Amino acid sequence: xxxxxxxxxIHISLFAHGVATGDxxxxxxxxxxxxxxxxxxxxxxxxxxxxxxLFLVGVIFFLYRLRDIGLYVSLFAxxxxxxxxxxxxxxxxxxxxxxxAIIGLSVVYKALDNLGAYQQWFGIQPxxxxxxxxxxxxHGFGLAxxxxxxxxxxxxLLTNLIAFNVGVEIGQLLALSxxxxxxxxxxxxxxxxxxxxxxxxxxxxLGFVLTGHQLLGYFNS
Amino acid sequence: xxxSQQPSEKDLPTSTQLLKATVVAIAMxxxxxxxxxxxxEYGSDPTGMGRILGLKEMGEIKMSLLEESQHKPAQxxxxxSTDIYHKEExxxxxxxxxxxxxxxxxxxxxxxxxRESLAQYEWRTTKGGLNYNLHGDGYKGTEHFVSYKKGRMxxxxxxxxxxxxDGYHGWFWRNREDYPVTVRLxxxxxxxxxKQIL
Numbered sequence: 001x002x003x004x005x006x007x008x009x010i011h012i013s014l015f016a017h018g019v020a021t022g023d024x025x026x027x028x029x030x031x032x033x034x035x036x037x038x039x040x041x042x043x044x045x046x047x048x049x050x051x052x053x054l055f056l057v058g059v060i061f062f063l064y065r066l067r068d069i070g071l072y073v074s075l076f077a078x079x080x081x082x083x084x085x086x087x088x089x090x091x092x093x094x095x096x097x098x099x100x101a102i103i104g105l106s107v108v109y110k111a112l113d114n115l116g117a118y119q120q121w122f123g124i125q126p127x128x129x130x131x132x133x134x135x136x137x138x139h140g141f142g143l144a145x146x147x148x149x150x151x152x153x154x155x156x157l158l159t160n161l162i163a164f165n166v167g168v169e170i171g172q173l174l175a176l177s178x179x180x181x182x183x184x185x186x187x188x189x190x191x192x193x194x195x196x197x198x199x200x201x202x203x204x205x206l207g208f209v210l211t212g213h214q215l216l217g218y219f220n221s
Numbered sequence: 222x223x224x225s226q227q228p229s230e231k232d233l234p235t236s237t238q239l240l241k242a243t244v245v246a247i248a249m250x251x252x253x254x255x256x257x258x259x260x261x262e263y264g265s266d267p268t269g270m271g272r273i274l275g276l277k278e279m280g281e282i283k284m285s286l287l288e289e290s291q292h293k294p295a296q297x298x299x300x301x302s303t304d305i306y307h308k309e310e311x312x313x314x315x316x317x318x319x320x321x322x323x324x325x326x327x328x329x330x331x332x333x334x335x336r337e338s339l340a341q342y343e344w345r346t347t348k349g350g351l352n353y354n355l356h357g358d359g360y361k362g363t364e365h366f367v368s369y370k371k372g373r374m375x376x377x378x379x380x381x382x383x384x385x386x387d388g389y390h391g392w393f394w395r396n397r398e399d400y401p402v403t404v405r406l407x408x409x410x411x412x413x414x415x416k417q418i419l
Binding site: 020021022023025026028029030031032034035036037040044061062064065113114115116118119125128153155174177178181184185187188192193196197 | 352371
């Protein structure tokens, strides 16, 4: 989803002499182990990556107990960490638009799940823990394609990737804390249940927008 | 209707807890912005932590890349660029160029070449490595760009350069060592002239 943004950036500022600017520019200038900087970049990616955040909002929307929130967020983290590392090392270059379109659909899926659509339509409730883990795997591939675009130096790659991943988790915790505080204010109001339905519809719309946006990018690339 | 129940009162935080959490969150955000984001994005480091964490360097590199990208394009491929050695249009050349780069400094040296023409090159540093990008730019007004070869902390390279289109083809080097690095470039072959662009 951020690939369009990244793209726009590249077009504006890249290639005076073939040198990127911003995060990507920085990454291409350095070599060797840079633990804290990569941690920062991982956290920044998560905090500014609204596709991941929308999915998290969907996941915790109806989770009230901290224990449950911890469990689901860990499942998501296990999912995306494994495909992040695996994707980069196996150099699995899934088209960034396609993977980001799937990530958009994960938001749609979760919104429908919250609305109880699968029980209504199919009479079954898919296991929410397993699906969170599976969508985590897709989000991880999305992260991996971003890192491959970054063109990291092979010198110190594993350590830097681990640092990036640690940063992703820190960023996720930060984003999650902010979401939790906001949603907790709202939950204390009766309007929470009143508007829970329409909020999940909006979440679904945003998920479809992300998907459509990526598909447009795919067919225009 | 939902895949959930209503929250029970005991699962929700109290108003006081929520207010505390909000205040803590704002304080955390403020600290993170000052200690982490400012150095990492802008190279400004009011607490000195940015330098220790290695984030100040990130911000400094970003700022210098940004500045260069804003200053570069206008002068890039105009006739006003400094000629190092102006050549007649004989098609066989031999040139040697040597430059010393201070830490953080960049230089760009290019061969003006006709599409499909060939040049041999060899460069090496006296000590230390350089980041480089061997690339080509079309003449002003064309959108041609190609990156032939890139590397980080490399101390020498040699090979044959084949121009993909009419224009300037050559090396961007930057010194990321913390001491000055001298690079010596030898070129020969079929090009119109060699120019220092940056």
